[in-house]
Amino acid sequence: MLRVRGLTKTYRGGDKALDGVDLDVPRGQLMALIGPSGAGKSTLIRCVNRLVEPTAGAVVVDGAPVTGLGGGALRAARRRMGMIFQEYALVERLTVMENVLSGRLGYTGFWASWLRRFAQADVDEAFRLIERAGLGGMQDKRADQLSGGQRQRVGICRALIQNPALLLVDEPTASLDPKTSRQIMRLLVELCSERKLAAIVNIHDVALAQMFVQRIVGLRAGRIVFDGPPEALTTEVLTEIYGEEDWNVNRPAEDDGDEAPLAVTARLEAAR
Amino acid sequence: MSAGAAIRRWRPPPFITNPWLRLAIYGGAALYLALALGTLEVNWARVSEGLVRGWAFVAAFGNPDFSSRWEEIYEGMVESLTMTVVSTVLGVALSLPVGLGAARNLAPLPVYMVCRGIIAVSRSFPEIIVAILFVKMFGFGPLAGMVTLAFATIGFMAKLLAEDLEDLDEAQVEAVRAAGASWPQLMVYAVQPQVLPRFIGLSVYRLDINFRESAVIGIVGAGGIGATLNTSFDRYEFGTSAAILILIILIVMAAEYSSGIIRKRLQ
Numbered sequence: 001m002l003r004v005r006g007l008t009k010t011y012r013g014g015d016k017a018l019d020g021v022d023l024d025v026p027r028g029q030l031m032a033l034i035g036p037s038g039a040g041k042s043t044l045i046r047c048v049n050r051l052v053e054p055t056a057g058a059v060v061v062d063g064a065p066v067t068g069l070g071g072g073a074l075r076a077a078r079r080r081m082g083m084i085f086q087e088y089a090l091v092e093r094l095t096v097m098e099n100v101l102s103g104r105l106g107y108t109g110f111w112a113s114w115l116r117r118f119a120q121a122d123v124d125e126a127f128r129l130i131e132r133a134g135l136g137g138m139q140d141k142r143a144d145q146l147s148g149g150q151r152q153r154v155g156i157c158r159a160l161i162q163n164p165a166l167l168l169v170d171e172p173t174a175s176l177d178p179k180t181s182r183q184i185m186r187l188l189v190e191l192c193s194e195r196k197l198a199a200i201v202n203i204h205d206v207a208l209a210q211m212f213v214q215r216i217v218g219l220r221a222g223r224i225v226f227d228g229p230p231e232a233l234t235t236e237v238l239t240e241i242y243g244e245e246d247w248n249v250n251r252p253a254e255d256d257g258d259e260a261p262l263a264v265t266a267r268l269e270a271a272r
Numbered sequence: 273m274s275a276g277a278a279i280r281r282w283r284p285p286p287f288i289t290n291p292w293l294r295l296a297i298y299g300g301a302a303l304y305l306a307l308a309l310g311t312l313e314v315n316w317a318r319v320s321e322g323l324v325r326g327w328a329f330v331a332a333f334g335n336p337d338f339s340s341r342w343e344e345i346y347e348g349m350v351e352s353l354t355m356t357v358v359s360t361v362l363g364v365a366l367s368l369p370v371g372l373g374a375a376r377n378l379a380p381l382p383v384y385m386v387c388r389g390i391i392a393v394s395r396s397f398p399e400i401i402v403a404i405l406f407v408k409m410f411g412f413g414p415l416a417g418m419v420t421l422a423f424a425t426i427g428f429m430a431k432l433l434a435e436d437l438e439d440l441d442e443a444q445v446e447a448v449r450a451a452g453a454s455w456p457q458l459m460v461y462a463v464q465p466q467v468l469p470r471f472i473g474l475s476v477y478r479l480d481i482n483f484r485e486s487a488v489i490g491i492v493g494a495g496g497i498g499a500t501l502n503t504s505f506d507r508y509e510f511g512t513s514a515a516i517l518i519l520i521i522l523i524v525m526a527a528e529y530s531s532g533i534i535r536k537r538l539q
Contacts, residue, residue: 102447
């Protein structure tokens, strides 16, 4: 499905964000990409849809190369890749419906999109997705009137209406509370399995990743240092990815994460 | 934890770290101000004389004369308003491509340089000088005034639009680009919603500036109410001048008030 070979990105100024990354993600697999800040996680997924131009290497989606394309061909390739962002990246002054339909821009002509005359099939699909994401009836609300969790749901709808083969998800839960984070991850997992999508999810919350994905890839300083199932993520591996730290301190909270926020609340109550 | 711990004082770090340099700069500025004030020659006898004449002018405001030159005032006002509206519409329309080209994050370097150049030229000459030039080119009358105001509007609107565009939230643009949008779609879906309310607000503000400027450039022969105002000064008809100024103030206030309402509606 997604095949990445020797992907390298050197930023101006000589910072090497990616250093020869090889990665394959099969259809229907939800893969989490973990690693410390600055390891190149965002750069990696942005090189896949070429929002960031890779310095070297190849990206192939569904057998079709993405690297080397230009203009219209690149736009056509981007239609097959839905992207979901950390701070939602909704167009704040547009409505929920306009934001969702903006996922169809690659399939719609300029005048039709400017006049908001989208194909009826697109509008039907938008309504279906909005309802599926639990936002029924909110289609005419402006994006800046929504809560964080609702915004991320709109972001997911916008990515899915592209009818993508691959989802690129950049820190989907970093701005959300623990409960909403889980709901969003659950929605992503369900939608990916419903539609047999491959997905790369950049995530900081290792415990959350372990809870929801089948495969975890660890990135450190632009190189893949771990690739395996969530169970294989041992203390040694975490140390290799993130550096020295007493990982077991967090372990009890990870095992029954539901209790963790409650425990914090209880401590706050006791401190009063 | 010891009871006699020394008090640790804290002051914000000074803007200029070197104390001697700081003293030299502040002292130098004060000295310059004192010397500059010393060079001003004020002829107090002339001022007291002028105060009386000035007062006669201010007193005319208590007794504005709308009737004796009403025809000229009315024609001048209509001409000014026409100039204002036409030049604003034209200038705003032309400022759109120039502003887009002058935003470094949207335009390639050569386009950026050309558009910044247009803005610099338009902004570096005061309206009155541009008006003199266009009066020479097109002759006396409102055409010269209209071209002047449209020209000045391009510089003003394009500069402010370009600065807004450079402050765009890149994430929103990136998200729309990631969906496979083309460049014009990017403009309409990710850029326009971010800058449109302020752009409309600024256009209304520019309308109000252009009306005021139309009164000024009329003095050099570029048509409009300024010409009428100038004539009334030349004839020492301060009552008529006062009437014109009052009308200008009323119209500017009305424009100010309505632009406030429009901007509030747009958030």
